[in-house]
Amino acid sequence: MDRASRAMDRTIQVNSEEDILAPQDWSFPVPIAYGPGRLAEIGVQCRSIGVFRPLIVTDRGSRGLPFIETLTSCLANAGMQAGIFSEISPNPRDDEISAGRGMFIDGRHDAIIAIGGGSAMDGGKAICLTANNRIDLWDFEYEQPTPQISAAFPKLITIPTTAGTGAETESTAMITHVEKGMKFCIWHPELSPSLALLDPELTLGLPKTLTAWTGADAMTHAIEAYLVPGFHPLCDGLALEGLALVSRWLPIAVSDPSNLAARGGMLVGSCLAGISFLKGLGMVHAISHMVGAEYNTQHGLTNAIVLPVVLRFNLAGEKAKVIRMSQMMGLTETSNEAFIAAVEKMLDDIGIPKSLEEIGVPADCAQRIAEKAIQDSAADTNPRPATIAEIRKLTEEAIVKAR
Secondary structure (H helix, E strand, C coil): CCHHHHHHHHHCCCCCHHHHHCCCCCCCCCCEEECCCHHHHHHHHHHHCCCCCEEEEEEHHHCCCHHHHHHHHHHHHCCCCCEEEEEECCCCEHHHHHHHHHHHHHCCCCEEEEEECHHHHHHHHHHHHHHCCCCCHHHHECCCCCCCCCCCCCEEEEEECCCCCCHHHCCCEEEEECCCCEEEEECCCCCCCCEEEECHHHHCCCCHHHHHHHHHHHHHHHHHHHHCCCCCHHHHHHHHHHHHHHHHHHHHHHHCCCCHHHHHHHHHHHHHHHHHCCCCCCHHHHHHHHHHHHHCCCHHHHHHHHHHHHHHHHCCCCHHHHHHHHHHCCCCCCCHHHHHHHHHHHHHHCCCCCCHHHHCCCHHHHHHHHHHHCCCHHHHCCCCCCCHHHHHHHHHHHHHCCC
């Protein structure tokens, strides 16, 4: 290898020898059933894991959509009587989780089927946490000591109908604490979906706007997870492959919504990116969580707007990772500036607004958002530490002109 080749090799080494030799504990996700038409198997899948009386959890916007009727019909054909709880907001609230728990208990259900977008996934997981245990929801907050449960969690099946959140394989949920006006991450290590069913046919009816917003969410997950410091080759590999799939298929899914291959590529890319953030997320999510908690903005859309601002803050010193991400996106130029420009062009091409102000976020909230965002668990894994003043500046920039 000549000197130039050795120099280039050093620039793309992401992990040091110290990283590679440090002890690690890795967990990995759940059984995944992927393919067009797989929803028809739900009755058989339920019986195979001992589920006979599930509660379907979805969001208000999905209650009247055809996939709910298809799901209930498939379950009925398998001899199962399912209940439906559809009082989940776009940013799920703790009072909604309490109501869902009550319906689960009153209906003597034995499992949760969470179907819909990220809010339905989060709502279903949160109800699972509290359904069989007399433990307050907020005792499951990520930063708190893990509570001891007295009874096993109900079985959980997740069925995403958007390609973005990647929430179908993991155990965390983002819930709004109504009294505090903040979002918190809740979880328990023993809560894990028994099955994630990925059927791209369920995403064919998504409008272009929601396809763009959720797809940009998946891209943000892949980028932020990959930039989290530390040695985690499983998550890093999934983040990069997820980014490759999303960057290829998202523009096609937006411009040609009936393209089933694009829908499939996006659903798998979203899933991989969702698994990758077992490693953590970053400041895009820390800010976005608090904006969503206060102003009920759509999560993926908020992430998409904030992303370029945080990339400009984070990418200094991340040359090796930027090169790899650029390669996965098929870029010939691999500088930080070229990578950010490519991300911004994709956001432009799929119609993402250029500021939070355009979606109703006022300029005078930046200090308050910053004070809350620094407490978010995603801020802890951002590749570059940030002060409240720096987060306020990022938030102000995202409000006025993100790109």
